Amino acid sequence: MDLANAHVVVTGASRGIGRELVEVLADRGARLALVARSRDALDALVREIGDERAAAFPCDLADSVAIDGLIDRIEATRGPIDVLVNNAGLDHTGAFTAMTAAQLRAVIEVNLIATAELCRQVLPGMTRRGHGHVVNVSSIAGSLPSAGVIAYCATKAGVNQFTAGLRAELKHTGIGTTLVEIGPAATQMMDHLRDYEPTAKGVRRLERLGLAPELDPRVVATAMADAITARRRHLRMPKRQAPISAIAELPRRIGSLVTLGLKTAPR
Numbered sequence: 635m636d637l638a639n640a641h642v643v644v645t646g647a648s649r650g651i652g653r654e655l656v657e658v659l660a661d662r663g664a665r666l667a668l669v670a671r672s673r674d675a676l677d678a679l680v681r682e683i684g685d686e687r688a689a690a691f692p693c694d695l696a697d698s699v700a701i702d703g704l705i706d707r708i709e710a711t712r713g714p715i716d717v718l719v720n721n722a723g724l725d726h727t728g729a730f731t732a733m734t735a736a737q738l739r740a741v742i743e744v745n746l747i748a749t750a751e752l753c754r755q756v757l758p759g760m761t762r763r764g765h766g767h768v769v770n771v772s773s774i775a776g777s778l779p780s781a782g783v784i785a786y787c788a789t790k791a792g793v794n795q796f797t798a799g800l801r802a803e804l805k806h807t808g809i810g811t812t813l814v815e816i817g818p819a820a821t822q823m824m825d826h827l828r829d830y831e832p833t834a835k836g837v838r839r840l841e842r843l844g845l846a847p848e849l850d851p852r853v854v855a856t857a858m859a860d861a862i863t864a865r866r867r868h869l870r871m872p873k874r875q876a877p878i879s880a881i882a883e884l885p886r887r888i889g890s891l892v893t894l895g896l897k898t899a900p901r
């Protein structure tokens with residue numbers, strides 16, 4: 635996928651990895667639609683990049699009314715979308731039973747339902763045009779459940795399974811997918827992980843084993859942009875965690891071998 639002039643939607647663009655990705659993609663000549671709740675942060679980023687290349691679409695992705703028609707609104711004002719990056723994410727660290735019903739729903743809505751819903755909205759247009767790419771940002775937590783973040787882990791496992799299914803369904807359509815599975819990165823999300831001792835202990839043990847060197851969000855964003863250009867199926871960082879994700883992926887790979895040659899594209 636050539637990023638020069640490509641129209642890319644990035645969710646979770648207001649801070650962290652999403653914000654870094656927007657800057658990297660802008661440097662590579664992409665046109666950007668920025669989604670998150672924080673209108674001021676998105677507007678500041680649009681001013682930094684220039685409003686001919688970027689536009690803000692503030693939206694609470696946990697709100698089914700707000701997300702309804704989001705892709706149509708973006709395409710009506712900015713044109714057809716070439717790449718959708720489902721990066722917005724929400725965790726809640728603590729004992730599962732201490733979560734409120736609203737917190738549990740929000741984690742599932744943002745991480746899993748919004749990811750699937752935005753794919754549902756964007757794919758018909760991409761399929762008609764025979765061109766497009768979808769990036770779903772997951773986590774090592776999708777393969778490695780940890781105490782204190784089990785709802786988050788379950789949503790990321792769902793994103794892994796969903797993206798594998800999507801890839802099978804989109805075979806021969808000209809639309810690619812990239813599943814991003816990363817370990818701890820130095821963003822606001824990581825701060826919360828250390829707030830709850832059982833989770834913090836697990837993180838410290840991974841660090842002691844040398845399995846979780848903290849990633850620089852700019853390095854992650856640069857690798858994501860490279861993965862879109864190369865239309866890579868998977869991006870796994872850091873490298874030493876990649877075998878865990880690859881082993882967890884094995885049954886899905888077997889599934890894709892079993893269905894080899896079957897016509898699975900949408901009709």
Ligand SMILES: NC(=O)c1ccc[n+]([C@@H]2O[C@H](COP(=O)([O-])OP(=O)(O)OC[C@H]3O[C@@H](n4cnc5c(N)ncnc54)[C@H](OP(=O)(O)O)[C@@H]3O)[C@@H](O)[C@H]2O)c1
Nearest residue numbers: 646648649650651670671672695722723773818819821823
């Ligand atoms: N940091 C890590 O260690 C790590 C590790 C593995 C995977 N990841 C994944 O990487 C992705 C980016 O995370 P990050 O580390 O950059 O986290 P972050 O700094 O906390 O940023 C999260 C982004 O998601 C947006 N967001 C959260 N709730 C939203 C909602 N209801 N509606 C719309 N946007 C919402 C936030 O924007 P607003 O608050 O403005 O809405 C923000 O832009 C996530 O999918 C995360 O699960 C992160």
